[in-house]
Amino acid sequence: MANAYAVPDGALDAPSETYGSGTLSRVLAEAFGTFVLVLGVLGIGVYSFLNQSGTIGIALTAGFAYAAALIAVGHVSGGWFNPAITLAQAIAGRVPWAEVPLYWIGQLIGGFAAGGLIVATIPDKLHELLGKEDKWDLYAGAANGWGDFSPLSVLSQGGATFNLFQAGIVELIASAALAGIALGAGTKSRGVMAAAGGAGLAVLTVVTYPVTGAGLNPVRSTVAAVFANDWGGVSGQVWLFWVAPLVGAGIAALFAVAFGSQEPDQGVEAFGTEAPEGTYGGDTTEDDVVDTDTDADTDATDKKTD
Template sequence: MVGTYFLIFVGCASALMDAHKHNMGIVGVAISWGFIVMVMIYTIGHVSGGHFNPAVTIAFASVGRFPWKSVPAYVAAQVLGSTLACATLRIFYQTKGVYVSMTLPSGTWIESLGWEFIITFLLMFVICGVATDSRAIGKLSGVAVGGTVLFNVLIAGAVSGASMNPARSMGPAFVKGNLENLWIYLVGPTAGAISGAYTYNLLRPIVTPQENEEGKKV
């Protein structure tokens, strides 16, 4: 909950700052999202796994890398953290006429759904590669995941809002009381994350017990 709170607080605050003409631009917003994801992974990843994203939690559970019994608690914590972050931003920004930074499609719903599926597929594929493979360089996992989020915001932010995270979209929607198009950001990221996890499992190199033991020693 704490990790998701700060993720959404910093990420959405950067978008709000840009909306108030502080000249951050899409690059500045993307850097903010990428860096806060990286920082939170290194700060809390060793405590809870650093999911901060219901789609990631569900995807890990779907491939047997996270217990299904823990999914409801994780998702509830993630959504609560996001909602609290957006409620905080609403207090700070209500005098300026902007409450929260919502993810809204700028084109058709199918364009946004497609973008959310693809960029979350990529995000989950990277997460599986750096966080679940014993031969990956674990110390760089935060950099890889944060960098992926940064690139995804750059390429998809102007089209779909580059949510990649149902909790990221649910928090602003709940606080602002606007659930229109929310289903796009529930279905797209969840389907993309599950597909990314299964795809990496199909491509995962076969690791023999000896290789695995050597990897652990290194």
């Protein structure tokens, strides 16, 4: 008598349907990843006077933080951690438009959680030792800006600086390049995505830091602007660091849609999750599934006959 609960040979090897993570899981993953990224970037920026990290140190921190967060939760949400990149992925059809605001909210929550943690842990007397008005004033050095608030202007004591147009163009082009990297690597494995995204963010940070302090991410810029609390100065310039990255990312996405292939690589599922061969992105057809089932049934019949 045949065992009714026996598993036919080959059945465990047959492709199985996979499901993407739920919306809440994706939003929480974006919040976590943005928290890690902003904590690294603003943490090293606020304490730059202490660690003497310089531009290279800030760039490497940003790149490694992004890569680490993407490896950790990229399989859940895609690993964007940036409203501009999220917009680009939505234009490319990889993120549902209805979820874009939710992603942005999650990213802002993660970013402000990181910023608040930094503020809460700044020693009370530190600002006095550094000649600052208060602990919020420490954030001014990590905020993005142009003109008198450009890092080049500070370093040259006002001798050289970048105006609004120059800062906007640099942020727009750099954000377009960052979004292009994310779009190109977004159908690869998480390892490739982390390497490309982290290296790209690090390089673009080095290029843009003297101009604007390397915005590239509206959440990072907004958190620094809010905690700097200088709305008549550097905080009042935060609008540019939303407009330029979003426009740049949108342009990159439109080029990708118009001239690039939108077909995901084999074995890669939507939102960056890796799927077994034969599921989303694979080459399995209905005939293949039928053949697999037929082979399994045949094997089972042969064993019963024996």
